[in-house]
Amino acid sequence: MREVAIVAAGMSRFGELWDLSLRDLFATAALEAMEKAGADHIDALYVGNMSAGKFVGQEHLGPLMAEAIGLSGVAAGRVESACASGGLALRAGFAEVASGMSDLVLAAGVEKMTDGADVTEVLATAADQELEAYHGVTFPGLYAMIARAHMQAFGTTEEDLAWVSVKNHRHGALNPKAQFRREIKVEDVLRSALVAEPLRLLHCSPVSDGAAAVLLCPLDQARKYTDRPVKLLASGVATSSMSLAGRADPAFLDAVQRSAERAYKMAGIGPGDVQVAEVHDCFAIAEICCLEALGLVERGKGNQAARSGMTALGGRIPVNTSGGLKSKGHPVGATGIAQAIEIFEQLRDEAGERQVQKARIGLAQNMGGSGASSVTHILGRV
Amino acid sequence: MREVAIVAAGMSRFGELWDLSLRDLFATAALEAMEKAGADHIDALYVGNMSAGKFVGQEHLGPLMAEAIGLSGVAAGRVESACASGGLALRAGFAEVASGMSDLVLAAGVEKMTDGADVTEVLATAADQELEAYHGVTFPGLYAMIARAHMQAFGTTEEDLAWVSVKNHRHGALNPKAQFRREIKVEDVLRSALVAEPLRLLHCSPVSDGAAAVLLCPLDQARKYTDRPVKLLASGVATSSMSLAGRADPAFLDAVQRSAERAYKMAGIGPGDVQVAEVHDCFAIAEICCLEALGLVERGKGNQAARSGMTALGGRIPVNTSGGLKSKGHPVGATGIAQAIEIFEQLRDEAGERQVQKARIGLAQNMGGSGASSVTHILGRV
Numbered sequence: 001m002r003e004v005a006i007v008a009a010g011m012s013r014f015g016e017l018w019d020l021s022l023r024d025l026f027a028t029a030a031l032e033a034m035e036k037a038g039a040d041h042i043d044a045l046y047v048g049n050m051s052a053g054k055f056v057g058q059e060h061l062g063p064l065m066a067e068a069i070g071l072s073g074v075a076a077g078r079v080e081s082a083c084a085s086g087g088l089a090l091r092a093g094f095a096e097v098a099s100g101m102s103d104l105v106l107a108a109g110v111e112k113m114t115d116g117a118d119v120t121e122v123l124a125t126a127a128d129q130e131l132e133a134y135h136g137v138t139f140p141g142l143y144a145m146i147a148r149a150h151m152q153a154f155g156t157t158e159e160d161l162a163w164v165s166v167k168n169h170r171h172g173a174l175n176p177k178a179q180f181r182r183e184i185k186v187e188d189v190l191r192s193a194l195v196a197e198p199l200r201l202l203h204c205s206p207v208s209d210g211a212a213a214v215l216l217c218p219l220d221q222a223r224k225y226t227d228r229p230v231k232l233l234a235s236g237v238a239t240s241s242m243s244l245a246g247r248a249d250p251a252f253l254d255a256v257q258r259s260a261e262r263a264y265k266m267a268g269i270g271p272g273d274v275q276v277a278e279v280h281d282c283f284a285i286a287e288i289c290c291l292e293a294l295g296l297v298e299r300g301k302g303n304q305a306a307r308s309g310m311t312a313l314g315g316r317i318p319v320n321t322s323g324g325l326k327s328k329g330h331p332v333g334a335t336g337i338a339q340a341i342e343i344f345e346q347l348r349d350e351a352g353e354r355q356v357q358k359a360r361i362g363l364a365q366n367m368g369g370s371g372a373s374s375v376t377h378i379l380g381r382v
Numbered sequence: 383m384r385e386v387a388i389v390a391a392g393m394s395r396f397g398e399l400w401d402l403s404l405r406d407l408f409a410t411a412a413l414e415a416m417e418k419a420g421a422d423h424i425d426a427l428y429v430g431n432m433s434a435g436k437f438v439g440q441e442h443l444g445p446l447m448a449e450a451i452g453l454s455g456v457a458a459g460r461v462e463s464a465c466a467s468g469g470l471a472l473r474a475g476f477a478e479v480a481s482g483m484s485d486l487v488l489a490a491g492v493e494k495m496t497d498g499a500d501v502t503e504v505l506a507t508a509a510d511q512e513l514e515a516y517h518g519v520t521f522p523g524l525y526a527m528i529a530r531a532h533m534q535a536f537g538t539t540e541e542d543l544a545w546v547s548v549k550n551h552r553h554g555a556l557n558p559k560a561q562f563r564r565e566i567k568v569e570d571v572l573r574s575a576l577v578a579e580p581l582r583l584l585h586c587s588p589v590s591d592g593a594a595a596v597l598l599c600p601l602d603q604a605r606k607y608t609d610r611p612v613k614l615l616a617s618g619v620a621t622s623s624m625s626l627a628g629r630a631d632p633a634f635l636d637a638v639q640r641s642a643e644r645a646y647k648m649a650g651i652g653p654g655d656v657q658v659a660e661v662h663d664c665f666a667i668a669e670i671c672c673l674e675a676l677g678l679v680e681r682g683k684g685n686q687a688a689r690s691g692m693t694a695l696g697g698r699i700p701v702n703t704s705g706g707l708k709s710k711g712h713p714v715g716a717t718g719i720a721q722a723i724e725i726f727e728q729l730r731d732e733a734g735e736r737q738v739q740k741a742r743i744g745l746a747q748n749m750g751g752s753g754a755s756s757v758t759h760i761l762g763r764v
Contacts, residue, residue: 001481001482001483002481021512044619050441051435051441053433053435053436053504053507054435054436054441056511057506057507057511057515057516058507058511059432059433059436059462059464059507059508060462060463060464060507060508060509060624060750060751060754060755061462062462062463062470062621062750062755063463063621063622063623063624063637063750063751063754063755064510064624064754066621067621067623067624067628072621072622072623072628073620073621073622073636073637073640074620074621075618075619075620075621075644076463076619076621076755077461077462077463077470077473077474077619077755078461078462078463079459079460079461079462079474080441080442080443080444080459080460080461080462081442081444081445081458081459081460082441082442088444088459091459092459092461092474092477094481094483095474095477095478095481095483096477096481098481098482098483099383099384099476099477099478099480099481099482100383100480100481101383101476101477101480101617122435124439125435125439125440125441125442126441126442127442128446129438129439129440130403133439134439235483236457237426237457237458237459238455238456238457239444239445239448239449239454239455239456239457239458240445240454240455241445241449241454242442242445242446242449246449246454254455255445255455258455262457368442368444368445369442369445372442372445372446373442373444373445373458373459
C-alpha cells in the first residue's frame, strides 16, 4: 500500500449562507485547496454529501462538482454515510491513492441545508426509516434517549452537557470560519429552550451550509505541492445497528469504538498517543460518548472531560479546537472533511489562536445517524 | 497494486417486486453471493444506490445493509453516481481491495423504485437541477434530443432504434432474472405509444426494483472461494458536462469514451479485444451511442449494429446478452453490478442459453444521467 499525505485544504465559511448555492460552496472549498497546492488538475474527486437529493433536488454530485471547478471529464463520484459522509469521502480518497489507481485526489464534503427543505424530515432519513423515522422520532429525540441512558448509568447532569457547549463555543470564537463566534456560559445553556428533554437548544449543533476539501497524493510526491505534508496514518470505518433500540447499550457508541480500534491498529498507536482530536459533537452528549468510545477517557468519565478543562485548549488533550459541530457548524456532508482540516492545520502549526503546541498525532472522528456508522482517521506530522 | 478478482455473485429478480423491501432486495443478492463463496464474513461493504432517500425515505444504507445481512459492525458505506452507482460501487470495492485496506469486500447495488415515489421527479435529480430539471425536462426528453441529434448526423431511424429493443428482448427472454422475458418485433416497437418523440415506450427501459452483489478479494486468495475466479483487469471512471446543452456534441457520449480509454489503458487492451459487453441501454439510442463511444463500432455506424446481427448472440460481439436494461430491467443503483455479473457469468461459462462461446475478455459500461458520468470495467478469465 502506498503511503498517502494530505497536501492542502480549503473550506468555505460555515453558516446560513443564503448567497451561496450547493455548487458555489463546493467550488469555494475545492478551488482554495487546489490553489494552495498550485495544482491545475486532479485525477479523481470524491464528494461526501448526505442528502442533496432531498435538500435541493440534486443527486449525481460527481460530474456536477467536477464541472463546477472547470474539471469536467475527471473521475468523480459521491459517497454517503449520513453525517459521516465527509469522513467516508476521505477514506475513499485514501484508498484511491493508496491503491495506485490515482495520484492526485480531491476528497471533499458539501451540504446545502438552508434552501427550504424540511431539515428534520431530511435528517431523519439517517435513522432507520421503517423502525424509527416512520414512527415519528427525530434526531434530537434519539440523542435525548442516549443522554438519559448516560445520566442513569453514570450520573451525568445537564450541567455536564452544558460544559461541552461552553468549551466548544470558546474554541469556535477563535475560528474565523465558524458559524457561531461567541462564547456562552453554562447558565446560557441551562436557560435555553428545551428541544428534547434533557437536551436544550445550546446542547445541539445548528443547521448549516458549508463545504470543505483536502487534496491527497502519495507521500513521496507530496513535496511537489507543499513543504509541510501531513501523513494519513490510518482510516477505520465501522457500523452498528441502524436503530438505537437495536444496540446492547444506547449510551455506548460501539461503531465509534470499532472504527477507532481499526484506526489505532492500522496506525500502530493507542489512544494515549493522540494529542489533539476532533470528535462528532452533533449534540453535547455525543462528544461525551465519543470520547469514551475512542478510549480518550475512561468509560463513564466523559461527563467530566469538558468541565475539568481536560479537553479544552491548554488541557491534556484538546478536543474540538475548531469549535466542533456545535460552534463551527454542521453542514452534514462537509463535517468529516472539516474535522480532518482542523487536525491538518494543527499538525502544520497553522491553527492560530487555537494552536495546540507540539502536537504530532491527531485524530478526526465522524459519525452517522445516532451512531450507526463511524469513520476515524489518524493523521501524523511527517 | 494488488490484483483483484470477483469470486462470487448474487442477484435478485428484477421487476416490480411488491413483496420485497429495499433491505429484502439487498439481502437476497448479498447473501446469495456470500453463500456461493462459502464466506461467513466480509471486511467491507460498498452499496451503490441512486436515491433511496427520495424513493423510500432512507439514506445511510451502509449500516442498514450491513445489519440486514447479519454483519452489523463491518465497514460499510454508500456510493452514488445516479444510474452509474452500481459501477461506482464496484470501482470503490476494487480500490479497497487493491490498496490492501480490505481483503474480502462486497460490492453491491440496490434500488427500490416502485414504492410510490414520483419516479420521473426522482430520476430528474440525476440531471442538472438548476439548468435542466427545474425547467421541466425529463430523461425521456433528454434522450429524445440525443436521438434526434444522432438521426440528423447519421440518418438513424426509428426502426434502427427498434432493432436494439428487439435484440435485447430476445436476449432477455433467455434470462430467468429478467423483468420482461418475452420477445418483441420491430412492428411492436413502432406501434407502441410515443413517450418523447422519437422515443416510444418500447425504446425505453422500465422502472424496476432489484439488487445485485459481487464478492471481491485479492486474486491470490481467490481459490479459497471459487475454482473459477474472474480477474478485474481495469476500471475507468469519467465525467462530462452535467447538462446535455453543455456538451460539444449531444450525440457523442464523451464521458463514456473517456471512461473506456482509461479502462483500456489500465488493462493494456483495445476495443478489438472485447468479446462480450454489457452497455448502458437505458434508452435504445443510448446503446447505439455507447457502442460508438466505447470504440466497439465506428462513429455513426452504431445504428446498424443490432439490425445487422453484429451485437446479437452469435454475432461478432454480443452486447447486452443479459437482456440489457431494456429487458432485464433497470433498478438504477443495481444496474452496474448486474452488468458485471453478466460478464462474470459469461467468463465462467455459466450463462446457459445466453452463453458466448470462448469469450475471455468482457466489458461492462454503466452510465449516469444523460451521460454526465460513466464507469467502465474490464474483466478477464484467469
